[in-house]
Amino acid sequence: MDISHWNKASSRLKPQVWPTVTAKGRIPAGAAVFTIGSCFARNIEKHLQRLGFAIPTLDFGVPKEEYPMGGGNGMLNKYTPPSIFQEISWAAGVHDRDGVVVAEDLHDLAYPCQGGYVDLQLGGFVPVGFDRLLERRQQLYDVVRSIFSCDLVVMTLGLIEAWRDTKTGLFSSRRRPSRK
DSSP states (O other), X not given: OOGXXXXXXXXXXXXTOOOOOOOOOOOOTTOBEEEEESHHHHHHHHHHHHTTOBOGGGGOOBOTTTOTXXXXXXXXXXXXXXXXXXXXXXXXXXXXXXXXOOGGGGTTTEEEETTEEEETTSSSOOOBOHHHHHHHHHHHHHHHGGGGTOSEEEEEOOOOOOEEOTTTOOEESSOOOOOO
């Protein structure tokens, strides 16, 4: 598109209309792409996988009873910059130590409630036993650590409201469940 024509745009369009931008780089075929963020990131994953890219986050999944809204990796959704930062920071801490998730790594993430514990950083809030919580966090770490070696990271944001846990200081994309 010849952007010289934008000079002739009426003044009411100029603050709203942007010229076409042509990307100068290309993502190599088969590149590893880490996706993090809202449900839009989950849609991007599917399209990139069909195009032949390696998508580590598609390696994470849980049984439908742990995430009734669709099973799979939908519980990875994160909507705010603080919740995305917290997940990456948590994984970096485990990575820098030894790559093994231990009970202490769940101290601020494990929220006790009727039926077990929920992970305040994952969607769904279905209580599971502590052993399953620990196992699932290891599985999650095994996927999230790839962010440090992927060729590209795609980050999407969704609803921007967030809740801050005054006890732990962590942010959550959803209100905490009741302790009933």
